[in-house]
Amino acid sequence: MEQSIYINNLVGRHVGLVRISLILILFASVAQFASFGLIQAHVVSFYGAQQEDVSFALQIAYVGIITTLPIQFRLQRYFNTRSYLLTALLTGILLNMGCLFIHDLVLFSILRFLIGVVTCIVAGCILIVIFTTFSASNRMLAGVSLFFSLILTCGVLIGIGASWVVLRTNWTAVYYGLIGLQVMAILLCICLFKPRQTTKAYPLYQIDWPGGALFMFAAAAMLFVMIYGPKRYWFADATIRNTTIFAVVATTLFLFRQASLKRPLIDLSVFKVGKFIFAIFLMLLFWGIKDSINLIYGYAASVLGWSSADVVNSGLYNIAGVIIATIIAVKMIMVNKQHLPKLLLVGFGVMSFYHIWVYTHLTPDLSFADLCMPIFLHGFACGLLFVPVSVFCIGSVPQSTGMTGIVVCTYTRFIATLNSIAGFYTLQLNYNQLFKDSFLSKLIPEEGTVTQRQELYKGLFVSKGYTTGEAMGISNMLLAKSLGIQSQLLTLRVIFLIGTVLMAIVFVILLGFAVINKIKAARLNSVTN
Structure with a gap:
């Protein structure tokens, strides 16, 4: 690593140690943003609010991130990085202490927004510093891969710790863990960064x-x-x-x-680049459809009855897929950037296969081992796609636009997340109701299957000592539960079928572009020769 303007000379000699330290600081920051994804039920009960109220309070942190990001890249060039990071991390500790004692959902939402601001400041700084630890030729690819791969897997990683906490004590103890991570990050910043930078502060001109x-x-x-x-x-x-x-x-x-x-704040000229628009389209589809993994986790918890620990453990297979595929993608792109279209093709192909597997195999009694493969496949597809799509987006814009490519990619991620939240909920609501109505229209006394099932349940509970009336009531309740499970399974199958079709369409489009480019290249060679 060349002598850095950020890292002190003593530590800077050990590049691996520097990168590990930067990853730990980044993880400590992002953890407070992604810490409640798998324990939302506990947060809902704590505030006594509706699910959507808590979802809004948790997602408002993303608004803080995308609002601060374009401003952050300018502020970092003006302030001393070490002091800037220490101030942000100390503020994060105070915000988490505030969340620990506040029971009002409105105040919690405000604190979550500010946590998003702090997360953006730290993550934005670390991204720039990570870039400086790589050579100029590999800076964007390696830096983006390292940075965004952690962003992609952080939710499950912090979920492991959060689920461990909620199984053993009050869920609010998660905040003590987050504060501990930030204390660790502060100590790393003190050891890692120079007290004073050797470069002149960049003038802050007029920020919008x-x-x-x-x-x-x-x-x-x-x-x-x-x-x-x-x-x-x-x-x-x-x-x-x-x-x-x-x-x-x-x-x-x-x-x-x-x-x-x-x-x-952003250079709108990037939207005149057709290649960038297509890259954003791919990113929207990828980030929107990848959240279908949350439906699998929800199915495992609600239908299969898994504990939060089981759900998190299954997520480890997803992380393994992401890491393995990311390493493959980075190695292939470093060897030859012409591999990028091939990675996109294979990635969307694997994502399509993952959706069709779930569509064809979803039943009410899948085991942990049964679900490990599709969860791994999802992570593998994400690993193959995330780096190429990100590099495609950022590399499609002129260098004169500065950090606009990264900023717009972050905006795209936000929009795709909102679309997946609203889209998956609406699809489940509509199809669940459709299938329930279809089932109810067939649940008539004359229908033999219904009568047989009721008599089976009733006989079972009468033999256990229940009265005839009690047994009939319980059997009706079990029938209603079975109806709900079957409706949910059919709904999930329809959603995954839609995902399969979308991924297949993208695969065909990319294949068409690849064939056209191949033909153009062949014609160009023939003309040249």
Whole structure:
């Protein structure tokens, strides 16, 4: 590693140690953002709120991240990195202490937004520093792979610790773990970074604070619409209609402001690059459909009755798939960047196979071993796709646009997440109701299967000492539960079939582009010869 403007000379001699330390600091920061993904039920019971209220409070942290990101890249060049990180990490400790004692959901949401800001500051700094630990030729590929792979797997990794905590003590003890991680990060920062940077602070010119405020309100409004919209029948609710109008107006004003400023937060010229638009389209599809793994985890918990520890343990297979495939993808791209289209093809092919496997094999009695393979396949597909799609997006924009490529990719991730939350919920709601209505229309006394099942249940419970009336009531309850499980299974099968079709369409499009490029290259060679 060349002499760094960030890392002190004593530690800088050991590149591996520097990278491990940076990963640990990044993990400590991202952990507070992703810590409640697998224990939301505990958070819901703690605040006595609806599921969507807690979902909004947890996701508002992402609004803090995407609002701060374009500003963060400028602030880092002005402040001393060590002092900047230490201030952010100390603020994170105070925010987690606040969350530990606050029981009001509104205040919790505000603190979560600020946690998103702190997460962005630390993660943005570490991303830039990680870049400097690699040679110029491999900087973007290796840095993006290392950084975003941790982002991709952090949710499950921190979920392991969170599930261990909730099984042994009050879930709020998770905050003590998060504070401990940040204390560790502070100590690493003190040992790792130079007290004073050798470069001159970059002037802070005029930062578009009004534009940042517009974007913040627009993103928060969009989050509100996508979280609460499916529960309130979308535009049938006046609040959803008004919030949507506000989001559209605020977004329009933000884009108009960015187009008219000399130093905008994002350079809108990137949207004139067709290759970048196509890359964003792939990223939207990838991030939107990859969240189908949450349906598997939900199925395992609700239908199969797995504990949170079992769900987290199954997620380890997903992480293994991500790590193995990421290493393969990075190695192949380093050897030859022409492998990138092939990785995209194989990645979407594996993702399509994962969806079709779930569609054809989903039953009410799958074992842990049965689900390990599709969970691993999902992680493997994500590992094959994440690095190539990210490199494709960032590499498609001119270098003159600065960090706009990374910023827009983060915006895309946010939009895809909201689409998956609202889309999967709406699909489950509609298809569940459709299948329940279909089943209920067939549940008539004259239907032999229903009568046989009722008599079977009733005879079983009468033999256990229940009265005839009690046995009939319990048998009806079991029938209703069986009806709900069957409706949910059929719903999941339909959703995974839709995912299969979408992935297959993307695969065919990419295959078509590959064939066309091959033909063009062959014609060019023939003309040259």
